[in-house]
Amino acid sequence: MLSSNTLGHPAIHARRKRRLIRKTLGAALGLCMVVAALTTWLATRTHIVDLGNGHQLSDSGLLQDWADGAVIVMIRHAERCDSAPGPCLDDPTGITVAGSQAASRVGQGLQRLGLDNADMLSSPKLRTRQTAHFILGQAVASEDWLEGCDSQFAREAMARKRPGHNLVLVTHNGCIDHFARQQKVVGGERESGYASALFVSVDGNGKARILGRLNEPDWQRVLSSIAK
Known part of the structure; x- marks a missing residue:
């Protein structure tokens, strides 16, 4: 059983x-x-495309937006003298000789895009003022908010964008990072190299959209793809 x-x-x-x-x-x-x-x-999340790639530059719409005066470009200062082995331009709180040359190349690229219809501002720090000088070939007006690098940076930048005028801002990695955070850029893509440029399109309603980043070494290579 x-x-x-x-x-x-x-x-x-x-x-x-x-x-x-x-x-x-x-x-x-x-x-x-x-x-x-x-x-x-x-x-x-927003991903930052590499505008050093000719196809991505073309697809981004940057050239047309720039022609329309609808762009803010945020440029990080060139190589710092106090954190690089190369010779300083002059003051140790400024940029290196190599940094000044890099800034000049960025300036050539911006001239190719066209600066007749652009406003330009710089952080008051010496390294940013020197970078802006070598980009434009002359002294550039500076404003304190461009070195504050806080959560108000994006609002301040947008407030200074005039309709029909591009806006060139020479600033710091931290400031560009704050802008990218507000645009929901993933963490690994927010770092800006020396003299790199982050291009942002602003539509008629004041809405910003990141077009992409152009690193300094790529300016010369892509110049040929930018029509005069």
Whole structure:
């Protein structure tokens, strides 16, 4: 005669199997929800394209937006003298000789784009004023907010963008980072190299959209693709 324990084994096994299936389905559903949430989050992030790539430069719409006077470009100062092995331009709180040459190349690129219809401002720090001088070939007006690099930076920049006029801002990595954060740029793409330029399009409603970044070494290579 079979004991009651022996008779109960199939039922216990079935219950355990059902619990295991429920747990497995629950874990799979949870994983799907996490993946869906992550996918949604990533879809809302902004990625900065490399405008040194000719196709991306063309696809970005930068040239037309610039011609329309609808662009803010934020340029990080050139190589700092106090954190580089190369010779200083003069003052140790300013930029290096190599940095001044890089700034001049950026200036040539901006001249090719056209600066007749552009406003230009610089942070009051010496390294930014020197960079702006070598970009434009003359002294540039400076404003304190361009070195503040706080959460108000984006608002200040947008407030100074005149309709139909491009705005060139020579500033700091931290300030550009704050702007990029507000545009939901992913963390690994917010770092700006020396003399790199972040181009932003501003539409008629005052809404900003990042077009991409052009690093200083790429200016000369892409000049030929920019029509005079």
